[in-house]
Amino acid sequence: MTPKIASFLDTQPATPCLVLDLDRVAENYAALRRALPAAKIYYAVKANPAAPILDLLAARGSCFDAASLPEIEMCLAAGAPASAISFGNTVKKPSAIAAAHKLGVPLYAFDSIEELEKIAAHAPGAKVYCRIAVNNEGAEWPLSKKFGTTLDRAKVLMLAAPALGLVPHGLSFHVGSQQTGTAAYETAIAEVAMLFTDLKAAGVELKMLNLGGGFPIRYLSDVPEADAFGTAIMDAMVEHFGNDLPEILIEPGRSMVGNAGVVASEVVLVCRRMEADARRWVYLDIGRYGGLAETEGEAIRYRITAGNGQTGPVVLAGPSCDGVDVIYEKTPYHLPLELKSGDRVLIHDTGAYVTTYASQNFNGFAPLQEYYV
Amino acid sequence: MTPKIASFLDTQPATPCLVLDLDRVAENYAALRRALPAAKIYYAVKANPAAPILDLLAARGSCFDAASLPEIEMCLAAGAPASAISFGNTVKKPSAIAAAHKLGVPLYAFDSIEELEKIAAHAPGAKVYCRIAVNNEGAEWPLSKKFGTTLDRAKVLMLAAPALGLVPHGLSFHVGSQQTGTAAYETAIAEVAMLFTDLKAAGVELKMLNLGGGFPIRYLSDVPEADAFGTAIMDAMVEHFGNDLPEILIEPGRSMVGNAGVVASEVVLVCRRMEADARRWVYLDIGRYGGLAETEGEAIRYRITAGNGQTGPVVLAGPSCDGVDVIYEKTPYHLPLELKSGDRVLIHDTGAYVTTYASQNFNGFAPLQEYYV
The missing domain is CATH 2.40.37.10 (Lyase, Ornithine Decarboxylase; Chain A, domain 1)
Structure with missing residues (x-):
């Protein structure tokens, strides 16, 4: 517990309540930047969308991963430019896609042909990225059952994007929330790197790899530090992409505010x-x-x-x-x-x-x- | 779906939304009254505390089972007298007990000596009833792990109540929510009837038996009608209490509004x-x-x-x-x-x-x- 939290709690606020130290968020943001300087940080708004957090991160130049239109609107209200927002939910209402597009949000996730067609219809010309289902072993809150597709199907979908008037921009995966091991990232990076190569050979050059979130925090047990994840991730990126690195995105939520x-x-x-x-x-x-x-x-x-x-x-x-x-x-x-x-x-x-x-x-x-x- | 709901849905309200037909609530209230005319109905407010529902039931003379001080305040706002409210949560903040007592709520649940002492301190002179843990077999949403005590311990607690300045008023049990069989009620009634007898021999004459809620509704499978529960319950009451029946309370929630x-x-x-x-x-x-x-x-x-x-x-x-x-x-x-x-x-x-x-x-x-x- 930080001194600021301790001192606020001394005022005996009515319970239950959450007391959150914004300085700690700023420190976490800086630590994540240091751990992965090559990556753009897209804060996972769903972790905690409170205005003081979004304001702080927007002021520091963070980008934002939004799950819904209301979350996009919260980011804009915090002063983030629309260009800094990714609509990261693979399940979006057509009306939400259209509204986000109108607001200028450039980047949309998908993992099925049906979602790709919805994005094409309601956000023509948008950049899209396909979510790959990867192994979530080691995660305490797994995510892959509900989201993501196979590498084979992702290839078909990315190849289909241009004809739908969309820009096939990149790939994403998620190793599961509170992921306590670095190996899941290494394996996933190796897998998607092959698809980058395949797609390039087929004439589609991807520009971006979104590594998702999942970075753990210490609850009852020690977990690797952000630096350990940063090192493991960058080693794997260099090993599998050489010096032709794509733009790297990460979506920390828990590790930013938990x-x-x-x-x-x-x-x-x-x-x-x-x-x-x-x-x-x-x-x-x-x-x-x-x-x-x-x-x-x-x-x-x-x-x-x-x-x-x-x-x-x-x-x-x-x-x-x-x-x-x-x-x-x-x-x-x-x-x-x-x-x-x-x-x-x-x-x-x-x-x-x-x-x-x-x-x-x-x-x-x-x-x-x-x-x- | 009732015609009123169908016709409201024809207006294409934005989703997600709940549309609830108040006439059906009135019918359910009447059906429960018919099924168990000897019982006083205490609507379990937590099932749905919407003001139109509470207004309707208060106007018909229903009593109310409240889980918290805010729920008590909702019942009073609906026009229910405080005398018609039971504070049925066995886990209550001292401040909530004191506020309920000040508002005139007469009846309090408990299942531990610690809670009994809290009630004694903050609602002196109140009527109390002890919750017994009974078999929840047959329930699709069981409740007994977290609540209730044994018959032996309940006896000790009820005997302790007068010295604490409380009125040992009755016993309660809960067979689990969406309880699809009538046997659970029969077994539980047999058990608590013995405790009524024991306590009477020890000089404490209880006045009330609260049968809880749990009455099921039809989702995908047929369930016994309210009448079947009514008959099974009254048969068991007569078998085990003879013609010395206590006041009977029931706390329907799901079966009132589901x-x-x-x-x-x-x-x-x-x-x-x-x-x-x-x-x-x-x-x-x-x-x-x-x-x-x-x-x-x-x-x-x-x-x-x-x-x-x-x-x-x-x-x-x-x-x-x-x-x-x-x-x-x-x-x-x-x-x-x-x-x-x-x-x-x-x-x-x-x-x-x-x-x-x-x-x-x-x-x-x-x-x-x-x-x-």
Whole structure:
């Protein structure tokens, strides 16, 4: 936790709330730039679209990966030029494509002929890039089941783009979110490099490779630093592309804002409901429907602290009447034996993928407050 | 779909949206009254807290089961007297208990000594009821892991209530949401009846049994009618309580509003992304984070229609860039072979547990619109 966050929390804001240190975002942006100086950074807006974050990144010259028309509009409102925005969702409404095109957004993702035809119809002349499904092994929040196509089919689609009036600009892949190994990038780069070569031989020269996001942050376990990913990626790029490097894009979301934020929560109840309970149940005022959606299946395991003293094992659950609203039951968590209703618990590294997931009104609970300091 | 919903949908409202027929809610309320005339109905507000629904039910004399202070305030705003409200969440902030007590809410749930002590401190003199954990077999959305205590411990807690200045008023259980069998009620009633007897022998005469909710509605498969549950429940009550029946409460949510609503959604993309795909992927403009949270693990399987014509198998997914946002992959769904981007899909029986789950802003998508007709 940064001093700025600690000092804001000293004011005892009502819980649940997210407190995010913007200086940390600036540091993360700088670290990513240093780690991959050859890459253009397209911040994955969906990780946290709060205006102070977008303002800060736009002022530093960041580009933006938008999932929807509203996200594009947020980036423009932050002062980003349309030319710095990529419409990265492979699933877009025709009306959203047309509106983005009118606003001047130049770059569109796709992974099917149907989407390519929609882009051709509603954003004529646009630059397009095809998403390849790659191995997501090592990712704690995998993405490839729902998105991406094969190298063979991508080749057919890229070759079809010019006749549709589109510019076949590049390829993308995504190794999965919170990807804890560098090998997934190396393998994927080797695969797509072959397709660059194939397409060049067929007369289509691609200009761009989008490496997606997925860069991990430290939750409970150490992960490789940004520099390790940068080195692995650039080594693989040089190995497979030689000195004919395409423009490189990366789409960090979690690694840009995750470790900048802390959620403060209040303990609503600590109890043992059954005689046989070895573990106390700790109910917090935030749960799976209050923003901690990535705890589904206990996939993302946040670091949680709550004062000092001797600790014992707990099950953590949210405040709603929903039986599914249990945060951690299998993952061993320990919290102070003295913990009681009214105490404050901190959930660390919650700057990404928390606020926007929060349900609008489940069980009558309003979404968490957000403070950007 | 009711004629009123069909006629509203003919106006082509922007999607995604929920259209809910209030007449159907009134019919469901009447049917539940007929099925269990001996029971007081406490509508589970969390199922859908929209003001038109609460207004309608308050006007008919319904009582209300509230999960939070905001839900209590919604009921009061709808004209319900505080005396008709039960604070049914076993996990409550002290400040919420105190506020509810000040507003005149008489009835509080608990399942631990810690919660009982909180109620004693912040709602002195209140009527309390203890939630028993019962078998949830047969329920498509189980609840008992997170809530309820054992009969033995409940006995200890109820005996402790008077010394804490509380009125030991009754017991409750919940057989799980979308409970498709009547046997779970029969077994649970037999169990709690014994505790009524035990407590009476120990000098505590309970006045109330809260049977919870869980009454199912028809999604893809037939379920027993409300009458069948009513008969099974009353037979069990008479068998185990004789003619010394306690006051009976039920907390229907899904069965009150579920079948009154239809979600209209737009197809964003239909494609086969891989050569080997036997099934088309159909991406809708609503998904797991847009309100269809109960499709997690494909637990609740909604009836989905989309025009006519020959059909083929599909995978259904939401519009976000999140790989987890897949609605149905294992459950076999068939939609027309002609289905394409821009077409409308109807998701039936979505009046309960949809609107409030919707994320406030995930991927930049606003929550679905709601229309009560």
